[in-house]
Amino acid sequence: MKDVALLAGVSAKTVSRVVNGEPGASTEVRERVLQAAQRLDYRHNLGASTLRRKDSRSGIVGALLQDVGNSFSAGLLRALEDSLRSAGLSVLAASLDEEPDRERGIVADLVARRADGLVLMPASNRHEYLVSEQRAGLPIVFVDRRPHGVDCDSVTVDNRRGAGLATEHLISGGHRRIAMLSDLEEIETAHERIAGYRAALHAAGLPGDPALLVPSVRGELEATQVVTRLLALPDPPTAFVTGRNILTIGAVRALRSAGLSHQVALVGFDDFPMADLVEPALTVIRQDVQRIGAEVGRLLLTRLAGDTAPPKHVVLEPTLVQRGSGEIRRRPV
Amino acid sequence: MKDVALLAGVSAKTVSRVVNGEPGASTEVRERVLQAAQRLDYRHNLGASTLRRKDSRSGIVGALLQDVGNSFSAGLLRALEDSLRSAGLSVLAASLDEEPDRERGIVADLVARRADGLVLMPASNRHEYLVSEQRAGLPIVFVDRRPHGVDCDSVTVDNRRGAGLATEHLISGGHRRIAMLSDLEEIETAHERIAGYRAALHAAGLPGDPALLVPSVRGELEATQVVTRLLALPDPPTAFVTGRNILTIGAVRALRSAGLSHQVALVGFDDFPMADLVEPALTVIRQDVQRIGAEVGRLLLTRLAGDTAPPKHVVLEPTLVQRGSGEIRRRPV
DNA sequence: TATCCTTACGTCAACGTTGACGTAGAACAG
DNA sequence: CTGTTCTACGTCAACGTTGACGTAAGGATA
Numbered sequence: 154m155k156d157v158a159l160l161a162g163v164s165a166k167t168v169s170r171v172v173n174g175e176p177g178a179s180t181e182v183r184e185r186v187l188q189a190a191q192r193l194d195y196r197h198n199l200g201a202s203t204l205r206r207k208d209s210r211s212g213i214v215g216a217l218l219q220d221v222g223n224s225f226s227a228g229l230l231r232a233l234e235d236s237l238r239s240a241g242l243s244v245l246a247a248s249l250d251e252e253p254d255r256e257r258g259i260v261a262d263l264v265a266r267r268a269d270g271l272v273l274m275p276a277s278n279r280h281e282y283l284v285s286e287q288r289a290g291l292p293i294v295f296v297d298r299r300p301h302g303v304d305c306d307s308v309t310v311d312n313r314r315g316a317g318l319a320t321e322h323l324i325s326g327g328h329r330r331i332a333m334l335s336d337l338e339e340i341e342t343a344h345e346r347i348a349g350y351r352a353a354l355h356a357a358g359l360p361g362d363p364a365l366l367v368p369s370v371r372g373e374l375e376a377t378q379v380v381t382r383l384l385a386l387p388d389p390p391t392a393f394v395t396g397r398n399i400l401t402i403g404a405v406r407a408l409r410s411a412g413l414s415h416q417v418a419l420v421g422f423d424d425f426p427m428a429d430l431v432e433p434a435l436t437v438i439r440q441d442v443q444r445i446g447a448e449v450g451r452l453l454l455t456r457l458a459g460d461t462a463p464p465k466h467v468v469l470e471p472t473l474v475q476r477g478s479g480e481i482r483r484r485p486v
Numbered sequence: 487m488k489d490v491a492l493l494a495g496v497s498a499k500t501v502s503r504v505v506n507g508e509p510g511a512s513t514e515v516r517e518r519v520l521q522a523a524q525r526l527d528y529r530h531n532l533g534a535s536t537l538r539r540k541d542s543r544s545g546i547v548g549a550l551l552q553d554v555g556n557s558f559s560a561g562l563l564r565a566l567e568d569s570l571r572s573a574g575l576s577v578l579a580a581s582l583d584e585e586p587d588r589e590r591g592i593v594a595d596l597v598a599r600r601a602d603g604l605v606l607m608p609a610s611n612r613h614e615y616l617v618s619e620q621r622a623g624l625p626i627v628f629v630d631r632r633p634h635g636v637d638c639d640s641v642t643v644d645n646r647r648g649a650g651l652a653t654e655h656l657i658s659g660g661h662r663r664i665a666m667l668s669d670l671e672e673i674e675t676a677h678e679r680i681a682g683y684r685a686a687l688h689a690a691g692l693p694g695d696p697a698l699l700v701p702s703v704r705g706e707l708e709a710t711q712v713v714t715r716l717l718a719l720p721d722p723p724t725a726f727v728t729g730r731n732i733l734t735i736g737a738v739r740a741l742r743s744a745g746l747s748h749q750v751a752l753v754g755f756d757d758f759p760m761a762d763l764v765e766p767a768l769t770v771i772r773q774d775v776q777r778i779g780a781e782v783g784r785l786l787l788t789r790l791a792g793d794t795a796p797p798k799h800v801v802l803e804p805t806l807v808q809r810g811s812g813e814i815r816r817r818p819v
Numbered sequence: 820t821a822t823c824c825t826t827a828c829g830t831c832a833a834c835g836t837t838g839a840c841g842t843a844g845a846a847c848a849g
Numbered sequence: 850c851t852g853t854t855c856t857a858c859g860t861c862a863a864c865g866t867t868g869a870c871g872t873a874a875g876g877a878t879a
Contacts (some may be wrong), residue, residue: 154865164829169867176825188646194618195783198545199598201535201865204834211533212595221579222564224759231555234581243595245546246554246579247569262545263577265532273702285527426557427758430738432765487835497859502837510857534835537864 160189170218172197191260203267213454214270217256217261219297220248224398224425225442226274232446233272240454241267245322251340254275264291270453272296278339280305292456294449299343299466306452310341310446310465315438315471316349316394319420322436322473323392324357326418327483332365332383332390334376334400337369344397346422365390376403384411385461391483392418398425405431405478420473429476436479438471445469487531492759493522505530518674536600544577547603547786548596550589552630553581555757557731558775559607562629565779566605573787575602584673596625603786605629609778611672613638614756627782628797631674633718639785641778641800647803648771649682649727652753655769655806656725657690659751660816665698665723667733679729679755698723709736717744724816725751731758738764738811751814753806762809769812771804778802805818 158165163182171186178186181386189195203209214237218226226248234244245268247259256276263271270292280484281302287293293300295307316333323331333350336343347368354361364386367379374397380403383390393408395401401421408414415433424439448467475477489499497517498663503511504519511519522528536542547570551559567577578601580592589609593616596604603625614635620626628640649666654671656664657728666683669676680701687694697719697769709728716723726741728734734754739748748766757772782799806812 165865166830166867167828169865173867179827181828194622196622197598198537198600199595200600200867201537201834202867204531204534204537204836204864205866205868206834207868209834210598220564221554221567222528224560227557227560228555230560230579231553231581234554234579242590243578243580245576246563246567248564259576263530265530266529267533289527289529290823315491402760402763405760409763425760427735427738427760427764430735430742430765431760431763485597498835499837500858501858502835503858506837512857515857533834534864535835535837537866538836538838540838542864702871 154195155306156193157186157189157195160193161185162358184266186234188402204241208267210295211267212263213263213266213268214242214244214272215259215266216244216246216272217249217259217269218246218272218274218361219276220250221246222248225297225423225440228442229274229446229449232443232451236447236450237453240457245396246399249274249276250463251276251337256313257282260286269457270294272453274298275300278341292453294452294456295450296445302451304464306456306464306466308448308452308469310342310440310445310469310471312471313349315398315422316346316469317353318349318355318473319394319438320350320420321357322420322475322479323418324353324359326480328390328392329359329483330365330388330390331359331394332380333394333396334404335366335368335396336370336400337372338368343396350394370400370403373393373399373403373406376400377407380404380407381411384408384413384417384454390417392481393420395419395421397452398423401437405435415481416484418479418483420479423475428474433478433481434476436476437474439474440471441469487528489523489526489682490519490528490756493526494518523783531651542600543602545575545576546596546599546601546602547575547583547605548578548592548599548601549577549605550582550592551579551605551607551710553608554579554581555581555710556574558630558756558773562607562779564701565776566783569780573790582609584609584670590615596752602790603627605633605782605786608633611674625786627785627789629778630783637797639789639797639799641781641785641802643675643773643778643802643804644703645678645804646682646685648728648755648773650807651682651804652727652755652771652812653683653686654690655753655808655812656751657686657692659725659813661723661725661751662692662816663695663698663721664694664727665713665722666700666726666727666729667703667712667737668699668701668729669703671701671735676729683727702738703729703733706732706736706739709733711739712738713737714744717741717746717750723750725814726753728752728754731756734768738768747811748814749817751812753812761807764811766811766814769809770807772815773804773808805812 160170171183204213206462220226249256251278274295274297278299283303293305299307350387370376393406422439424437428435491501501519504516528678536544553559567637586609606760607630612635613633618637626638632640668680703709754770757770761768
């Protein structure tokens with residue numbers, strides 16, 4: 154910058170004025186400065202600028218998601234990006250893979266980077282460690298999972314209701330023995346979905362065989378194995394609810410290889426691009442990712458605009474998308 | 487930091503030493519400083535640190551992808567993240583949506599942010615504007631598409647060969663009239679795929695009806711319409727090659743509604759999670775996203791480690807994954 | 820003509836941190 | 850006891866930028 158000033162025959166401050174489009178620089182000088190900047194390959198140093206300015210916005214928002222490679226996180230990231238772009242904010246994305254330590258580490262990094270905001274799909278259960286950050290004025294928005302131990306904005310889906318919808322739908326199809334596969338129960342969304350499943354069974358006066366509820370199913374392969382095992386029971390389930398998209402895929406595979414995909418009903422959580430092309434087409438509980446991302450962005454921007462109202466908790470309603478797999482009725486015994 | 491120093495009764499420099507784990511601070515002092523830091527909610531300011539240090543690594547790598555919400559970009563992002571995490575680098579992700587202006591703008595932003603490296607799936611055709619950045623020492627790795635007008639590392643897939651594989655496979659299934667749907671022809675990958683398709687037809691001595699090559703198909707819906715239109719021709723194609731995953735989905739939908747999904751062959755470009763669950767299961771050309779991302783990360787890290795060898799161009803081989811839709815033979819006439 | 824305002828600059832210091840260098844005291848060798 | 854080396858600090862300036870403030874020239878106003 155000094156070099157540019159020297160070459161243009163002005164002071165550094167004037168270069169700063171030109172670069173930032175501030176008034177107080179004649180057209181002629183402006184021209185000279187810009188040419189000098191070009192000649193010298195000068196690049197404005199945003200870090201130094203941020204350091205000096207009072208309000209010091211870094212223009213970075215951290216997005217800590219479960220896995221940016223998975224379609225739910227990826228769609229969310231995209232929606233968030235769109236919503237923040239207009240405000241000139243960039244998104245620093247990171248995958249947590251349900252590892253609390255990584256969450257802590259990346260948050261610390263983002264704080265040191267002076268991120269303007271944080272979007273968090275937490276891997277940890279307790280979030281007290283964020284209290285001091287929030288007190289220091291860092292806007293934090295939880296997404297998909299609620300905050301515990303700190304009072305932040307959040308955007309979640311009514312998971313209990315989603316699982317309830319799925320279960321009720323199957324019950325109304327005549328099913329009595331409905332199995333559920335779920336993610337690690339410590340994960341809040343999984344916990345809620347299990348609760349919704351249980352509540353729906355209970356409301357319908359069904360006993361709810363504990364053997365049919367399998368929490369802690371970790372991956373696609375494991376889901377396939379679990380479904381296969383359940384189908385081999387003396388009194389097998391006639392319908393399945395799967396608590397996450399990869400579990401749904403695993404379940405479809407198991408039903409397929411057992412030749413039962415048209416006999417056993419299935420409702421999955423999370424929609425995905427080709428769900429209607431599978432045979433039978435998959436009935437799912439859809440969460441509107443676009444909408445979630447947009448809401449998160451909106452909340453964050455509101456906070457950045459200075460809103461200090463009490464935390465808002467947006468809860469979106471999931472919807473049941475009927476495509477066929479969930480409408481298979483109970484086989485007559 | 488000054489406050490911490492004051493509270494701990496030491497100089498700012500000593501606080502700096504403690505924070506950075508440098509030697510030259512007694513255990514006792516170290517303890518005092520850490521306690522003071524905690525009491526005051528002190529956070530190390532990475533921006534200032536970067537500014538002062540000589541080598542000044544910001545720890546940020548920019549990833550400019552086509553669309554972080556799309557499974558190809560998302561998978562790449564994830565693989566890249568994993569590969570860079572070990573080096574303590576964070577990824578700032580952005581979607582370009584094939585808009586060259588956005589590419590320019592975001593690159594400028596990243597340069598101003600003093601990003602340590604750039605990963606670019608370009609939306610533009612000419613990249614001369616990157617020459618000065620590269621000269622200034624910014625490592626740039628192109629991915630999926632080659633650089634034009636600047637000599638950078640790149641990781642691409644042999645798209646010509648991929649399309650060739652698909653087309654040859656269909657020809658060997660007895661097909662003579664093979665249609666191809668492609669993305670905007672200005673996009674290099676699309677161009678290459680078209681070339682591979684043409685070359686395979688030519689090598690087999692087939693005429694190649696221009697009416698069967700439809701470039702510039704933009705979305706899923708348009709793909710459905712185009713396939714429907716082609717199927718209505720007096721002499722319709724008996725097989726399709728689709729140049730991108732969303733086009734494949736559109737094509738499946740069209741074949742499905744025409745009731746021809748078991749009569750007309752289809753090979754798609756890009757694999758996706760449920761491709762084997764569709765009926766018939768989809769034969770695709772697979773690009774190993776994990777591998778691509780890992781290679782990109784490796785190249786970037788090598789450059790950051792100081793390698794100044796001439797640019798490397800890694801070209802990965804796509805593979806044909808046979809699942810059924812591509813093995814449908816030509817209907818006897 | 821004296822006064823005031825405006826415009827277009829320049830000067831200086833500070834943002835939070837760390838590299839270079841200085842120093843005081845302890846430990847040790849001869 | 851002197852000289853040397855080492856450890857544990859402190860001092861100072863600088864990284865690139867900009868806010869606060871100063872100033873000189875020109876124009877408008879009374």
